[in-house]
Amino acid sequence: MYLSRLYIENYRSIQKLDLKFEPGKNVIVGRNNSGKSNILKAIDLVLGEYSPTYSKTENVTENDFHCGKTDEPIFIWCELTRNVLPDNSLEKIDFTDVEKTAFFRVYLDKYLNEEIRISTTNFPQAEKEKIFEFCSEDGQMKIDSNQFGKKWIGGKQYCKSSFRTEFSDKARFAIAFLCKKNDTKKLEKDLVILYRENEQVEWIQGINCNIRNILLQSAVIPAFRDPKDQLRINSYSWFGKLLKAYVKSDNEDLQNAFASVKSASDEMFKELKTKVTDKEIDVAFPNTTISFQFNPDTKQDIHKSTLIYVDDGFNSELKDKGAGIQSAVTISLYDFYIKNVAHSGSSLLGVEEPELYLHPHGRRVISDRLSRFASNGKNQVILTTHTPEFISNISESQNIIAVKKNNTATEARNIRFDTPKRKQILIKKQNAELFFADTVILTEGAEKYFIEEAAKEYALKAKFLTPDGKLVTLNENWLNEYNISIVNCSGKAELWKYVEILKELHISFITTADFDFLRDGLSNYLTQLRFEQDLCDDLNALKSQIAGEVSGKYKNIGELPDELQINVRAFFQNMLQHSVFVFTGELENFYLQSPAFTKEAGVVETMGKVIEQQKPLSEYVDVTEYFNLFEVFIEKFLNLKRLINEEEVLRPVISLSATPGVANAD
Secondary structure (H helix, E strand, O other): EEEEEEEEEOOOOEEEEEEEEEEEEEEEOOOOOOHHHHHHHHHHHOOOOOOOOOOOOOOOHHHHHHHOOOOOOOEEEEEOOEEOOOOOOOOOOOHHHHHHEEEEEEOOOOOOOEOEEEEOOOOOOOOOOOHHHOHHHHHHHHHOOOOOOOEEEEEOOOOOOOHHHOOOOOEEEEEEEEEEEEOOOEEEEEEEEEEEEEOOEEEEEOOOOOOOHHEEEEEEEEOOHHHHHHHOOOOHHHHHHHHHHHHOOOOOOHHHHHHHHHHHHHHOHHHHHHOOHHHHHOOOOOOOOOOOOOOOOOOOOHHHHOOEEEEEEEEEEHHHOOOHHHHHHHHHHHHHHHHHHOOOEEOOOOOEEOOOOOOHHHHHHHHHHHHHHHHOEEEOOOEOOOOOOHHOOOOEEEEEEEEEOOOOOOEEEEEEEEEEEEHHHHHOHHHHHHHOOOEEEEEEHHHHHEEEEHHHHHHHHHHOOOOOOOOOEHHHHHHHHOEEEEEOOOHHHHHHHHHHHHHHOOOEEEEEEHHHHHHOHHHHHHHHHHOOOOHHHHHHHHHHHHHHHOOOOOOOHHHHOOOHHHHHHHHHHHOOOOOEEOOOEEEEHOOOOOOOOOOHHHHHHHHHHHHOOOHHHHOOEEEEEHHHHHHHHHHHHHEEEOOOOOOOOOOOOEEEEOOOOOOOOO
16 A cells, blocks of 8 residues: 555645655655645644544644635545555455444445445545535434435444455545634544545545554654654554564563562662651651652553663664664664554655755665665655755656745646656766756756856846846856756757656756757757657758758858858747757857867866966856856846846846845746
8 A cells, every 4th residue: 555646735835736656765855945844744644643633632723724724624635555466466454453443434325225426536625525524513413314324344243344345345545634614713623534446436435534544554754853752652653562562561571670670779769768758758648658760660561661772882862863873763663663563564654854964875874774665565655855865766766746836835746767768867966956946957068067157257247127127136146046957968869858857847947059959969859859840840951951051060150151150040049939049169169268178178177277266267268158048048037138228227226136026937
């Protein structure tokens, strides 16, 4: 069993969100404060150890309603898919822990002839109300008045069907949660289980959700590491169940050991006990004695006194160790519990920012530990991260969920990395940066570093107008301020693969390439990305004209006759509408001071001179076309127009930082 779908409405930063999850590892990425943590919190709320309707917990408050809209309910839908075994049978569900409980399903008539089915396609309001119809007092009265029929299912004597019989052919389950403010201004919470045979039929509604943790055992490790909270010892927590399974209070050796400890502690505290019970400072209660003990009261649950110590050169409690050790121990204990104690055949582990406080090697250790946990085909991992160690894993298929915030609402999109073509992109860990960007500049090679350096120089020289006529300047670090990434795709043949992914993620971009892209690469780029045929025909016609006039491999526009240069420039201008910027030459054509080396080594050499001699890049490279690129980029994505004649503007100049509302990227 695994979480296959999560649908959320009106919860925290999430106005509406519909996500798909896969078996194995799922990685949620996005900028800070984009809403990643709220996705995990929603999962934990519904599938975690606490029941969300538990009256003694404040797991939902008015602050959890999106933008404070308490007039609209919080609705969370967790859909679970049952694993199919190699023999095409459904995985078994162990009902041992709930075999003495029961729940019921409702029929349209008291004779149980016609069952109620619920549709959740796009979750219309009427169907959401139908899900929770019988949770209210009015709903219960409808059933009690024989207006509807009730069929009990479970292990009670009055049940007409067992859990095993009812669920033998059911491949999909769902847990639906609703929290709303009632007429008395109090928060009212309901939880309902639903199930169905397959995707082609509608849902059966079950009242009571006592089998929730039987279907899928779940644990979430939050970003704030606190072993006392994550490793709670009580009757319903997974860690409490793990300890209870191994600590037997009637063990004779354990009882003898406790007796020895009690005897020693009584002797140690004998003087203190005598003084405290002296008549002058008597505890003032008749027939009362006091003692000091190291051992727990053996009549209670001994396992609840368990402490975890870790010796890493200094023996101390786990709570006093670093976050890396805490995470590793918690993951290992949970893994052991699932394999050796839990009745559930499947489990979900959520981890928020596992990289916190860890050096790169430690991150890789935890990443490998999570991969092993999810490698058995039954366990599922959902994690949030900002670092490539948890993204750039080419040895396994990954479902990456890119999260971003649009104004006050969280949005997210899935993208699968399950083919060799896509996994190639994750080989380079620096490529993980594109998942966090608002806009990306794609380069075919090392000119990435020249573009980054030229951007600083450009900001010092250019001024812009906002749509409302304000004159503004950019900070030299404007690429970072606007969350813009420059990604080296390692060759013109790879550019389209990155564009395909960026389009799926709805991340805006501009593709840059050397002039020979016109000759080798652009046709394949347009074909792979399914551009309109008219544009492909125009390119082929242009290349035919050039072939008729120029022999050999042309590398810059200056090698073409004047008339063809005009045609090529017109075509390049048209390509800007499709976010493609083609330079008029190759990298070496723009050097003012030729380096000793070529290609990437020449770029590194030139950048070394820029740093060592503290001179601008324009001393060594003609940056004119880089500036042209920025002008196109800024107008297209930042909604700013380059100021040509400053005398036409009388308003004062202001410095522009990435302030929302001033200039937003598309």
